[in-house]
Amino acid sequence: MLNRLKDMQHERSENIICPPFCFVTGDGKPFYSWVFNGNKVLETCFFSLISINEKNNCVLLELLVPCFKKFHLSQKGLYRSNSCVLVDISLFCGISEVELPVFDYFILEHIEKYPVFCWFSTSSCSLELWRNGTRNMNTATVVLHHQDEQDSPISINIQTKKSLHTLCVKKGESRAITVNDVNSIMKNDSIHKVRALLELQLNLIQREKINFRI
Structure with missing residues (x-):
């Protein structure tokens, strides 16, 4: 030995x-x-x-x-x-x-989940629907629901740290996308006033460094 x-x-x-x-x-x-x-x-x-x-x-x-x-x-x-x-x-x-x-x-990760629901209607100008108010990393699942009888599409722009994503739905549709580090969500211009629902499942990620050598 x-x-x-x-x-x-x-x-x-x-x-x-x-x-x-x-x-x-x-x-x-x-x-x-x-x-x-x-x-x-x-x-x-x-x-x-x-x-x-x-x-x-x-x-x-x-x-x-x-x-x-x-x-x-x-x-x-x-x-x-x-x-x-x-x-x-x-x-x-x-x-x-x-x-x-x-x-x-x-590195130990703590994840806090925040569901967000935003009912809105389109207008002649773009409008901010949601903005991340923290500096924490995050993952988010964004779901856009068309909730109007009018046969007119509606779309939103999802701005992340690295890219821009567009989500578009027609009458009777719902679509979803999962992204990392979302910063803001904007609705786009539309000729008609159309009602919709934005559903956001936000996961805020907090990291803690665990060191036993202190």
């Missing part, structure tokens, strides 16, 4: 940590320690080697947080911390390496 730990130490550099692993105790169970992050205490059995003290038969380990157990993340892995532990390797009977990527931090 000591030889394998030495091999791991040779793999370590300033920007690359040692491969993650678990220590196995005499009863065949993994050894656990704790990461203290603010008022939170997180249990982990995953470590990365920092240094070896052969004279005292002990190693200094960095604790890695398996936070995918707590958060629903698309990118699963282990996350570094500033927590370290000094252990006597004579207390363990084995070492088990794990094939999981190690990251410095992760």
Whole structure:
């Protein structure tokens, strides 16, 4: 086991940590320690080697947080911390390496959903129907419903951060489009006064950087 730990130490550099692993105790169970992050205490059995003290038969380990157990993340892995532990390797009977990527931090997304309904009628000039009042990233599903007996089409312009989309419906129709980072929605000119409904499902995305190395 000591030889394998030495091999791991040779793999370590300033920007690359040692491969993650678990220590196995005499009863065949993994050894656990704790990461203290603010008022939170997180249990982990995953470590990365920092240094070896052969004279005292002990190693200094960095604790890695398996936070995918707590958060629903698309990118699963282990996350570094500033927590370290000094252990006597004579207390363990084995070492088990794990094939999981190690990251410095992760981005946690919070999504807030806002349904918007706007009944309107066309006129001889363009008019703003809705504007995003936040700087948060968003996704939005826009549905335009024709709600008039007149056989006259109606259209709206959806301005996003990168492009402009036009949605047009005829009598009896409803059409939808899903876009990212919508900024505003405008109705277009029409010869006839036509009634319609704009339905908007807005998902505001807030991102939080989670870092266990603070």
